[in-house]
Amino acid sequence: MPYQYSSPSAVNRSGYTIINESETTDKPPRFQSSIVKYLLYFIAITCVVIVGSVSLSNKTSTSVESSSTTSSYYYDYVDDNIRGSDDNPDEEDNEDVDSNDDPVVESTIAFTVKRKDYDLLSFFSKKRPKTIKYHHLSAYKGLVEPYTYTELYLYDFKASDDGYVYEYEICNDKNSVNIYGDDILCVNGEYHSDDDIVAAYVECSPFDTLSITVYEKLDNVIVSSTTGTLLCQYVRREIRSLTDNDLQETMDAMHELWVTSEDEGQELYGEDYHSQVYFTEAHTFNAGQIDADHIHEGLGFLPQHIKITNMFEKAMQAVNPSVSLFYWDYTIETETNVKIGDSPMFTADTFGTLNFPADNYWGWTYSNDSIEDAAIPDGRWSHTTADLSNKYDLSNSFGYLRGPWNFNPSPYISRFSISTTALPSCKNYAEWLYVANYTEFLDYSSHEPHATTHGALGSIFGCDLFIPLLDAGLLKDLDSLHSTCKKWGFYMKDFYRSNLIYPSNDCTVTSLDYDGTDCSVGCPTDEELLEELSEDILNQVRKTSVPQGFDDWDSWRDWLCDGDAYKVFVGDHLESSSPSDPSFWPIHPNLERLYQLRLMAGGFDDYTWPLDAESVCNAYLCVEVDIAPNTFDYYDQCCYGHFENDQLLDFVNGDVNNGYGETNRETLDSTDPTSSTYSVNYIYDDLTFSHCEDYDFEDIAATLYDDLYN
Numbered sequence: 001m002p003y004q005y006s007s008p009s010a011v012n013r014s015g016y017t018i019i020n021e022s023e024t025t026d027k028p029p030r031f032q033s034s035i036v037k038y039l040l041y042f043i044a045i046t047c048v049v050i051v052g053s054v055s056l057s058n059k060t061s062t063s064v065e066s067s068s069t070t071s072s073y074y075y076d077y078v079d080d081n082i083r084g085s086d087d088n089p090d091e092e093d094n095e096d097v098d099s100n101d102d103p104v105v106e107s108t109i110a111f112t113v114k115r116k117d118y119d120l121l122s123f124f125s126k127k128r129p130k131t132i133k134y135h136h137l138s139a140y141k142g143l144v145e146p147y148t149y150t151e152l153y154l155y156d157f158k159a160s161d162d163g164y165v166y167e168y169e170i171c172n173d174k175n176s177v178n179i180y181g182d183d184i185l186c187v188n189g190e191y192h193s194d195d196d197i198v199a200a201y202v203e204c205s206p207f208d209t210l211s212i213t214v215y216e217k218l219d220n221v222i223v224s225s226t227t228g229t230l231l232c233q234y235v236r237r238e239i240r241s242l243t244d245n246d247l248q249e250t251m252d253a254m255h256e257l258w259v260t261s262e263d264e265g266q267e268l269y270g271e272d273y274h275s276q277v278y279f280t281e282a283h284t285f286n287a288g289q290i291d292a293d294h295i296h297e298g299l300g301f302l303p304q305h306i307k308i309t310n311m312f313e314k315a316m317q318a319v320n321p322s323v324s325l326f327y328w329d330y331t332i333e334t335e336t337n338v339k340i341g342d343s344p345m346f347t348a349d350t351f352g353t354l355n356f357p358a359d360n361y362w363g364w365t366y367s368n369d370s371i372e373d374a375a376i377p378d379g380r381w382s383h384t385t386a387d388l389s390n391k392y393d394l395s396n397s398f399g400y401l402r403g404p405w406n407f408n409p410s411p412y413i414s415r416f417s418i419s420t421t422a423l424p425s426c427k428n429y430a431e432w433l434y435v436a437n438y439t440e441f442l443d444y445s446s447h448e449p450h451a452t453t454h455g456a457l458g459s460i461f462g463c464d465l466f467i468p469l470l471d472a473g474l475l476k477d478l479d480s481l482h483s484t485c486k487k488w489g490f491y492m493k494d495f496y497r498s499n500l501i502y503p504s505n506d507c508t509v510t511s512l513d514y515d516g517t518d519c520s521v522g523c524p525t526d527e528e529l530l531e532e533l534s535e536d537i538l539n540q541v542r543k544t545s546v547p548q549g550f551d552d553w554d555s556w557r558d559w560l561c562d563g564d565a566y567k568v569f570v571g572d573h574l575e576s577s578s579p580s581d582p583s584f585w586p587i588h589p590n591l592e593r594l595y596q597l598r599l600m601a602g603g604f605d606d607y608t609w610p611l612d613a614e615s616v617c618n619a620y621l622c623v624e625v626d627i628a629p630n631t632f633d634y635y636d637q638c639c640y641g642h643f644e645n646d647q648l649l650d651f652v653n654g655d656v657n658n659g660y661g662e663t664n665r666e667t668l669d670s671t672d673p674t675s676s677t678y679s680v681n682y683i684y685d686d687l688t689f690s691h692c693e694d695y696d697f698e699d700i701a702a703t704l705y706d707d708l709y710n
């Protein structure tokens, strides 16, 4: 089953009413008598202009076929749209339309629609992009966003000063009910000039089709009319593109997932509602298993994150059906030299401001900083606490739903943010766009275009605990100390996955400082395994970080098994519980956005998904978990989640032997913008990356397309 979108009836009505009281009151009045009204108009217009067939019904209202000539630019435009990918509107025609020439055909009204307070989507502009477009939209005059105000957009029009007014009526073709239980009929709006529009509030669900009729009136008499079909779909915008009001409404809807439990929310908002805990469990169950990471470090990364993100967005929409998940294009920060602490993502009104350590070079340390200061300091998520592990046998040593290798004792969602970490850049994205091999493209997504974003926010606590190792000659110099410390969280994960450390599960916390935690890392007792652990440390820490001639890996092992190693840990963004930090969610849509752009740019000449484990995930050799600790073995099939037809592990039932939801292939197909069966509930507003000074993404996309097809 490719995709389910929420139908209005799935939304709990009382829940919606409570949260969006203001919206229910400021809706424009509906013209329930519109049919009668337009019947009168119709009688009037037959005296004025020649019209084609007219049909009236109690649902679709007036449908007036214009008798215009088909050589009008606008019909060209529509035909062009339908033609598909290889042809585009003639640039010269576009120039014509921009000028103030008289309209070509008087009885044709050239129009589209747009969301109130937002720019017209480029996909419906006169000069729509050559390559960057969604094919499924070509059959429609415009796009309507669910439960928002829609305005008529006229490509050109006659002036209100001359007595002209445009009225329009939008009717939902699907005989459905809205969230209030009313039949969705028709709504009306008016267009006097581009700054004097009465917008229509449209209730629809993704993939509803709506018919629109536009009437041109001169001195209150209809002189012309035309009809078209609109598609209902959500639009994901960059956080900076939302109006203040919409941003706050979106944040409110998201925050609801943190404060309303699964059961309560399902009752209030319907079955698409899930609480934050549900999503953190989904991610942790898939990423925190001992055998391997089933959604990172392999080809499944991109589709698996699209799956989880889309479920999350639907839960937000169950709370408020007018919102969609915004994306964060962090390459804007990089391009404009904005530090992460100054990003609009991290303000008291969004995901909370970021705290930084006293010393950037050392990062967050026991001597300078407090673990508590890594909590979200303000805003909706102020001092949000970490989830406890209730559902699965999967927790860290302090009982939190965190990676078992990560000994973070903080009761709070922790950001050990570093202001100097470079976020992914336009260059990273441009280079990714050029990757021509499908497998490499999928693999690349998790690296340069993505990883440092989590790194900047999660980072690490406790690098000062490596100082005794430096003093004892276990590290070469300060730079080696820092490069080793930066990766310590990953090393711990690897030791854990190699079944060479056994985190205990009865650790205690009296205070969040150096002396306040009591815990231990269990290590093998078997000589052979201890030897194995030393070798593993060597492989991770590497000879380059230790003094020349160094081979005392047993001392390193002692520090790991009996020393302070466990007191060095990463923030939540950098481990399997990352979605518990709400700022996780707008990150991955930016990756999907570039994936869509790559497909618009012609896609790949070969979509074959490798069948061998070695080619689909890093951990193709992994530890067999069925056997007791202290003994281990390797087997070669722990890449589940990264093959073409893999699903998420069944986090709902906590069953690693079962899949949940769509396969990777189904997900990637559903978000293919060149396919007429595009079936995700949203499109992206803009895929041009126009802020990138040194890279013209439109141009790159067009060139890639030409290379493949011309």
Ligand SMILES: [Cu+2]
Pocket: 283, 295, 296, 305, 578
């Ligand atoms: Cu993830």
